Amino acid sequence: MSETTMTGAxxxxxxxxxxxxxxxxxxxxxxxxxxxxxxxxTETVDAVRGVSLEVRRGETLALVGESxxxxxxxxxxxxxxxxxxxxxxxxxxxxITAMGRSELRKVRGRATxxxxxPFKSLNPRAQIKYSIAEPMLSQGGYSASDRDKRVAALLDxxxxxxxxxxxxxxxxxxxxxxxxxxxxxxxxxxxIVVCDEPVAALDMSIRSHVINLLRELQxxxxxxxxxxxxxxxxxxxxxDRIAVMKRGEIIECNDAATLFADPTHEYSRTxxxxxxxxxxxxxxxxxxxxxxxxx
Amino acid sequence: MTxxxxxxxxxxxxxxxxxLCVDFKTPDHGWTRIVDNVAFSVRKGETVGLVGESxxxxxxxxxxxxxxxxxxxxVSGSVVVNDRDLNSLSEKQLDGVRGAEVAMIFQEPRRSLxxxxxxxxxxxxxxxxxxxCSRKDAWARAVELFDRVGIPEPAKRAHAYPHEFSGGMCxxxxxAMALSCDPDVLIADEPTTALDVTVQRQVLGLxxxxxxxxxxxxxxxxxxxxxxxEVCDRAAVMYAGRIVEDAPILELFDNPRHPYxxxxxxxxxxxxxxxxxMGVIPxxxxxxxxxxxxxxFAPRCPYARAECTTDYIPLxxxxxxxxxxxxxxxEISLEDAFYE
Numbered sequence: 001m002s003e004t005t006m007t008g009a010x011x012x013x014x015x016x017x018x019x020x021x022x023x024x025x026x027x028x029x030x031x032x033x034x035x036x037x038x039x040x041x042t043e044t045v046d047a048v049r050g051v052s053l054e055v056r057r058g059e060t061l062a063l064v065g066e067s068x069x070x071x072x073x074x075x076x077x078x079x080x081x082x083x084x085x086x087x088x089x090x091x092x093x094x095x096i097t098a099m100g101r102s103e104l105r106k107v108r109g110r111a112t113x114x115x116x117x118p119f120k121s122l123n124p125r126a127q128i129k130y131s132i133a134e135p136m137l138s139q140g141g142y143s144a145s146d147r148d149k150r151v152a153a154l155l156d157x158x159x160x161x162x163x164x165x166x167x168x169x170x171x172x173x174x175x176x177x178x179x180x181x182x183x184x185x186x187x188x189x190x191x192i193v194v195c196d197e198p199v200a201a202l203d204m205s206i207r208s209h210v211i212n213l214l215r216e217l218q219x220x221x222x223x224x225x226x227x228x229x230x231x232x233x234x235x236x237x238x239x240d241r242i243a244v245m246k247r248g249e250i251i252e253c254n255d256a257a258t259l260f261a262d263p264t265h266e267y268s269r270t271x272x273x274x275x276x277x278x279x280x281x282x283x284x285x286x287x288x289x290x291x292x293x294x295x
Numbered sequence: 296m297t298x299x300x301x302x303x304x305x306x307x308x309x310x311x312x313x314x315l316c317v318d319f320k321t322p323d324h325g326w327t328r329i330v331d332n333v334a335f336s337v338r339k340g341e342t343v344g345l346v347g348e349s350x351x352x353x354x355x356x357x358x359x360x361x362x363x364x365x366x367x368x369x370v371s372g373s374v375v376v377n378d379r380d381l382n383s384l385s386e387k388q389l390d391g392v393r394g395a396e397v398a399m400i401f402q403e404p405r406r407s408l409x410x411x412x413x414x415x416x417x418x419x420x421x422x423x424x425x426x427x428c429s430r431k432d433a434w435a436r437a438v439e440l441f442d443r444v445g446i447p448e449p450a451k452r453a454h455a456y457p458h459e460f461s462g463g464m465c466x467x468x469x470x471a472m473a474l475s476c477d478p479d480v481l482i483a484d485e486p487t488t489a490l491d492v493t494v495q496r497q498v499l500g501l502x503x504x505x506x507x508x509x510x511x512x513x514x515x516x517x518x519x520x521x522x523x524x525e526v527c528d529r530a531a532v533m534y535a536g537r538i539v540e541d542a543p544i545l546e547l548f549d550n551p552r553h554p555y556x557x558x559x560x561x562x563x564x565x566x567x568x569x570x571x572x573m574g575v576i577p578x579x580x581x582x583x584x585x586x587x588x589x590x591x592f593a594p595r596c597p598y599a600r601a602e603c604t605t606d607y608i609p610l611x612x613x614x615x616x617x618x619x620x621x622x623x624x625x626e627i628s629l630e631d632a633f634y635e
Binding site: 212232233236270283 | 348349491492493494495496499500503518519520521522524525526527528543544545548558559562563564565566569570571572573574575576579580
């Protein structure tokens with residue numbers, strides 16, 4: 001018991017290793033909650049409060065919690081898609097907290113994002129080939145033939161065919177589009193990808209395809225994932241470490257196995273015990289009726 | 296236990312659906328059959344799951360039972376509630392049954408409530424619609440129901456508007472409304488899909504409690520097999536408009552006999568089996584105008600043979616209480632299906 005908590009404490013320390021893909025320290029983001037007659041903000045609410053975490057190279061850190069806990073806000077702050085009020089962010093060793101636009105753009109080639117709903121995150125008026133190539137255009141430094149080659153290679157890698165290139169998002173299914181979003185996120189060879197509920201909008205049988213693909217790509221490219229999810233049973237399967245958020249704060253961060261076996265925080269326990277059973281023999285409300293004997 | 300279960304299985308059927316077919320008139324493909332020969336029954340106090348992915352026809356089935364489909368739908372077959380076939384009733388007679396004998400709750404409770412009226416008003420309206428009583432009595436009944444579904448300070452909160460309630464609280468209001476006239480059947484269409492896990496647990500627990508207390512038969516429509524594992528007594532799996540397997544819950548999880556069911560079960564995240572890779576079902580659900588007469592799962596099925604794509608395959612009985620729609624079910628082992 002004390003042994004496992006020791007390991008947990010160590011893995012929780014954001015400064016413990018030099019191989020971090022993403023280090024966030026003391027990050028806070030607040031939004032105006034009330035304004036006075038003159039429109040001045042008189043009250044604010046903290047969406048994220050003093051969050052520190054570290055994602056190491058090649059690992060999956062899952063950020064879990066219920067809706068409104070601030071998971072997505074942390075994901076967006078990590079790439080400075082929204083600006084923090086305080087705290088610092090280091091991506092692949094570079095402090096991006098105060099970086100200017102052009103420098104930040106360079107960083108966003110190496111640190112990318114996949115969103116929950118590909119129908120909303122991909123441009124509906126752009127062909128798939130443009131959506132995948134766009135990050136290379138914005139990064140610059142890729143020749144036209146180089147771009148085509150990379151798009152073709154990734155398209156093949158995520159399991160789509162060449163004829164999909166000419167299509168528009170509305171012509172494709174959710175699962176296919178999420179593959180497009182993955183290809184787009186990987187086309188500039190990032191080392192860390194923030195995945196914000198990447199399979200929550202997908203059907204069950206499609207979900208495992210996308211998860212398998214993300215895992216394969218991770219081991220091929222040594223990718224680090226900040227994996228934001230509310231699905232504890234999925235997180236249990238894919239995460240190396242898990243950070244639990246509640247009301248804007250990380251209340252517990254530990255190895256996945258340790259967190260599931262021995263959650264220290266009361267809220268983590270509540271969250272874990274609310275996961276529905278994987279098999280009727282494990283359910284809690286009522287015993288499963290025995291099947292009638294065949295014959 | 297076994298004896299009471301057996302007994303319950305023989306009698307007390309509160310909802311019996313037979314041969315239910317739903318066709319939609321679509322601009323591109325004419326009349327298209329969305330739900331094909333669906334049959335199942337729900338007994339008093341029992342929870343039956345109707346499981347499927349989007350496009351399987353599970354929601355259309357539930358709306359057809361309630362006669363809530365739009366005019367471009369054609370429904371045939373029978374839906375018997377307490378020995379009365381709803382499909383033979385007039386609109387007016389139906390109004391007496393809907394809400395009173397069969398009630399329904401939906402996935403997004405907030406969208407099912409009227410934002411312009413207080414929750415108390417809305418539940419009281421449901422009460423007055425089916426029972427002759429004064430506004431005051433209806434309001435009192437609403438408050439009583441709020442108390443029953445676990446809304447704190449019910450007398451005060453009845454004056455609140457839906458936007459002042461969380462998703463879980465709104466679902467409680469929906470439940471209160473559904474229970475307002477003591478129905479025998481509750482149809483719950485993805486009742487917890489939009490809710491957080493801890494709230495999901497509370498709502499499932501509440502439905503279960505109410506069921507024990509009132510003897511409700513519940514038809515639970517969901518895509519989530521773990522919700523099915525948690526609360527259902529039996530479940531029917533739908534694929535592309537047809538039921539492909541129907542069995543008591545333990546039997547379904549321990550001994551799935553249709554490849555699709557096995558595939559769905561193998562796609563549930565499992566820390567041991569999926570340490571490297573998750574189980575996958577190749578391909579996707581076909582759109583309704585591509586539904587074929589023979590096995591609709593065959594194009595995605597690793598066990599498909601020529602015989603699967605020729606004729607209509609009926610649901611056949613295995614044992615006494617397990618139905619499956621697969622010609623090869625006796626020949627195949629589904630243990631390791633769907634691992635690449």
